Amino acid sequence: MNKKIALSLLSALILLPLLGCDQSSNEQQRRDTIDNNASVVDGKKSESNAPTSDANTAQLNTKGEQKHKEQLTAARSWDDIKRTGYIRALKLNFELEEALPRSYSAAAYHQSLLENFALEHQLTIKWVSAGSLNDMLEKLNTFQADIIARHLTVTESRASKIQFTLPVSSSREQLIIASHAPKPNLEQSQSITLLPGSSFIETVKENFPNWQIETFNGGVSSDDIANLLSERKVELTLLDESTVNTLLDYRQDIRVIKTLPAIKKQAWAIHPNAPALLQQLNNFINAHHLSSPTEAKRTADLDNIKKQKRPLRMITRNSPETYFLWRGELMGFDYDLLKEFAKRQGVPLQVIVADSYQQMQDLLNDGSGDVIAAGISRTEKRQKNSQFSIRYNRVNEHLIAHRDAAPITSLNDLNNRTIHVRRSSAFWMTLTSLQKKYSFNLVAADESLSTEMLIDQVDNRQIDLTVADSNLLAIEQTFRDDIVSPLVLKESIPIAYVVRENNPKLLTELNAFIAKEYRQVFYNVTKQKYFSDESQKKKLREERLLLGNQLSPYDDLVKPAAQAFNFDWRLITSQMYQESKFDPTAQSFAGARGLMQVLPKTASEFGFEQLTQPQEGILAGVTYLDWTRDRFDTKLPPQERLYFALAAYNTGFGHVRDAQKLAKQLNLRDDRWFNHVEKAMLLLQQPKYYKNARFGYCRGSEPVNYVRNIHQRYLSYLNLVP
Template identity: 30%
Template sequence: MSRFRTAIAGAPARTLLLLGVALIITGCSQPTTLQEIREEGVLHVITRVAPSIYIEEEGGPTGYDYELAKLFAEELGVKLRIRVAGDNTEILSVLTQNYAHIGMAGLSNQTAISGEYHTVPTGITAQSVLIYNRDVERPESLADLAGKTVHVVADSNHEQRLSQAQSDLPKLQWQVHPGLDAAGVLSRVESGEFRYAIISSNVLEMNQVFYPMVKEAFAMGDPRELAWFFPAAQDESLARAAEKFLEKLRVNGILAQISERFYGHLDRLNYVGARTFMHHVKSRLPKYEPLFREYAKEYKIDWRLLAAIGYQESHWRPNAVSPTGVRGLMMLTRNTASHIGINNRLDAEESIQGGAKYFRIVHEKIPERIPEPDRSWFALASYNVGFGHLEDARRLTESAGKDPDRWMDVKEFLPLLAQKEWYTKTRFGYARGNEPVVYVQNIRRYYDVLARLHEPGTTPPAKKPQLVHMEGKEAKDAPPNGSQAGSELRAALPPELGVIPPTL
C-alpha cells in the first residue's frame, strides 16, 4: 500500500474531518469522465493558499494555477468550484478518494506518486533549493549538512530528493513539518529557528523580499515542470483535455502572458533593496498612507499602486529633488504640476494628489481594448517616458509581428528607442527606453509587497476544506467556521475602483 493511502487509513482528526466535509459538500465521489463532468456542469478543484497557486483577494481569486483553471472551466463550458485545503497532504487525500477533479498543489510529477494520479504539466518549472539563515556558514553541498537538520514541508518534492541523497550520505537527516507551509518554513529560517531548509525555487522567488535574512545556497537536481493532479479513479479524458487546452495556451502565447504576470518582475528587489523598502514601509509609509488612500479613492486607483509609484519616484521623501528639476514625493515636473493645478510640488499632500490625478489622465489615454493588468502597465510606462514614446514602441512591436497590446511584448521594444537605427524610424525619436521598463517592473514588485502586507492581510491555511469561490454564482454552501483564504495578490479591483493594478 502506498504511503499516501496508508496516511489516510491512520489519518489525523483534521484529515478525517476534511473527508467528512467533502462528503457533505459533494454527497459522493465525483464524476469520473469528461462527459459526466460536462453533464454535471461543475469542475471541482482542490487547492491550498499560496501566492503561486491560489489567493483569495477582496477583488476576487487569483494566482497562476487559478487563472489557468478558470480558463479551462470556461473552455469546458462548466462552472469552476474551488475548495481550499490546509496542505498538500489533504489535497492528495481528497484526490485519492476522488472527491475533486483536479488538485493544484504546486508539485511536480514525483516518481513516488506518479502511478497514483494522472498528471498534466502547467508550464512553470521549479527545483528544490537549499536555503539558510545569513548568520550561519553557507553550505556548498548536502555533504556539508551531515549531522545537521534540514527542514521541509510535508508531501513536497523535496523529501524524495533527500531520500535519494541519503544512500550516499547516511548522516543526512531532515525533519518534516506537516503543520507548516513554505511561508512558515521561510519565517523560521528568517528568525534563525531553522538554520537550513528546502523549498521550491518558484516559492523562494515570490517570497524572497519578505525574508531578507534567507539566502539560497544551492539547487538540488534539475528543474521539473509543476503539474496538476487528477484522481486515478477518473479515466484520462479530463487530464487529456487539460493537456490539450494548456498546449493551446502555449501556442497562442496566453500561457507565457499569464506566467509573465505572476513571475515576470520578481527579480526587482535584491537583498539591500528589500531591506530598505521594508524599513521604509514601517518608518515612512504610515505618515503618508492616509493621503494615498484619500486621493487614490478620489481618482479611482488602488492606493497601494499609488504608493508604489510614490516609492519608485522618491522613496516617499516629500522634499526630493532631481538634477532635471522634477521634485516632490511624486517627482512631478513643473509643466505637469502646472497642467494639473498643483502649486507646491514639495507639499506632500499636493504632490500625492497631483500624482493620482496625472496617473488617472495617463491611464485614460491607454486604449480601452487593452485588458488589465496590461493597461495599467502601459499607463505606468507612459507616466514615466511619455505617451508618444510608448506609442512609438508599440508601433515597433506591431511591425515586428508581435502584439502591441501586450506588455510582455512591448517591453522588449521600448529599449530600442535609445538606439539610432530604431528611434530614427519613430515619430517622437530618441528616448531612454530602458527606464520605463525598469520603472514598471519595480512598481509591480513594490505593489506586490504592499498588496500582501496591507488589507486585508494573510490568514493561516484552512483547517478544513471550504468552498471559497465558484465562478458564475455566489458560494453559499461553504462549511461554517472555515478559515478564509489568505490575501496576498490581486488581479483586479472591485468594479467601483476603476484602475486595475498589477498582479505578479
C-alpha cells in the same frame, strides 16, 4: 521623556493636518475643489499628461458619479442593453470584495453565471452597489439597475413587485446559534434576529408565529452575522443552507440547530416592464440546465460534465503559487490555467480548497472534485497511486539559507547543518536520499507549516535551512532580501495535474491543453505574472526624490487631489513613491497600473479608465484610498483609520478585517495598527490562522511593511517640505 511616548506624540502631531477637515462632504464636493489647471510637471505646463480644458476637467470630476446616478424614467429594454453594450447588476456593498471561495459560494456562483450570460451576448457588467436587500429592490424599481443576479428567494409578496426569472438555484433554510451557546427550546417563544427585507421574516412568521422578530441594523454580511452570534450580541438567526455551508468552511464558532424541510426556489429579478430581457435570461437558464448549483459527489468524466453543464471542480491549496485573494481579485498560477481550460471547455470552474496532498487525493477519489491542480510534483511513488497528466511546468528544488549564514558552496558543506521540511513534501524524499552520503540533520517540520512559512523562519534566523521549489523561491525573493539559494538539490521536476483513473476524457483534454499552450504566449504571460523575479528590477529603479521644495514630478497634481479628499498631500506622495517610484507607466504582476497602481477593474468602478495619465491615475488612487478609509468604523481614532486604509489599499479590505478579528482573539487591540493588528496580519501567512479566516491566505508581511514604509517616508517628507 519615554521614547515610545515621544514617538506617539510625534505621530499624533504629524497627523494633525490629516484630521482637521470635515470628512462628511460628498465625493462631488471633493472633486469640485480640484484645481482645473493642476498639470505642471517638472516646472513645465503639460500638454499630454492631464486634461487642461474646462470641459475635460468637468468630465474627469463627474466620472465617479456617472456610474451610479443614471437617471431613467423607465426600465431599459433588451435593445437598450444591447445598444449600449452593458447590463447594470446590483451587488450588496459588503459583496464588493468577496470572501475567498473554498468550495461552493452562492454569491460567487451567481456572479459567474451572470458573467457567462454577459459573455454570450458580448456585454460588460456595470455593478451598482446597494446597502441592503430593501435598497436593492428600491433601486431596481426606480430603474437604477437592470437586474438582481443573486440567490433571491421567490416569494408571493416579492413577485407582486418584481419579475422573477426561472429558478436558478434552490436551498433550505437553517437556524443557527453560537457554538458555545445552549440550544434553545424551539417549541417555546424565542427572539430571533433576521436580515431586514429578507424572505426569512416570512419563513419565521409561517413556522414560528409566536416568536419575536428583530432585524439587524443596516446592511450586514453573513460574516458580520456570525460575529454577532459568536459574541452573543444576538442569540438566534436564520440563513439559507448554502450561506451557512460557506461560513462553516472557515468558522467553528457557529452551529446549525435545525434545518427547515421546505426547499426554497431562488431566482434572479428584473423590473416587470422588461419582457424581452426576461426572455433572454430564461433562455440562458434553460440552455444551461440551471436549477441547483450544489450536487452530490460524482465521478463523471468530462463529456458528461459538459453535457450536463456542471462545473469543473478544481482541488487546490490556498497559497501564493496556486490560489489566493488579492485586492478582491481571485488569483494564482494554477487557478488562472484551470480557469482558461474550463472556459475553453465551455463549463464553469468551481474551486475546492484542501490543506494537504492526502486530503486532495481523498476529495478526488470520493467524487468531491475532478482534478488536482496545486503545483503537485509527479514522483515515481505518487504515480503508483494516482493518474497524472503530462507536465505543465518544471521546477528545481532549491536549498534556502539566510544571506548571512555560513556559506554553502557544495553538498559537503551540508555536514552538521540542519534542514527543516515537512515529511509529507516531495523534499523529504530528496533529502533522505542525500542523507545516505552527507551527515546533515533532517528535521520533520510541523505539517501545519507551509513552505513559505519555513522560508520566513529561515529569513528570521529561527531555523538554519529549508527547501523550496523554484517557483516559490521566485515569489519569496520578490519580497525578501535576506534569503539565498546556495544549491540546487534536484533539477527539472515535472509538475502535473492529477485525475481519477476512470476519467480518461478529462485526462486527454488536459493533456491536449498542456501540449497546445505549454511555453506559448498565454502560458508564458501567466507564468511570468507570478514567478518573474521583480527584486532586481526594484533595486534598479531610480530613486526619483527631488531637491528643494518638490517631492515628486507630480506635486502640483497631488496637492489638489489630496485636499479634495482630506488627505495630507505628502502622505499621498509617499504612497505614490511606494507604489510606482513615480513611474506613470508602471504595471504590477496583477495588472495594477499607473502612479498609484490601481487595478483597471477597480478604477472602472469609480469611473476612471486612463490610469497611465498622471492626473487620472492619481485621482483614481486617492478616490480608492478614500473608499477604503470609509469602510472602517468612524469611531476608530482618525490616524488608526488611515493606517487601516493604507493596509487595505495594499492587500484588500477583507484581509485587514480578518486581521482585526484575529487581533481580538489574541487579546491584542483591534483598533490599533502598529504592534497590534499588524502582528495579527503577519500570522495570516500561517495555515493555522488563515484556514479560519474569511479571506484566507495573506502575505501579511507585505501590508505591514507597506504601512511602515509609507509612514516613515511621510515623516521624512514633513522635514523636507514643512
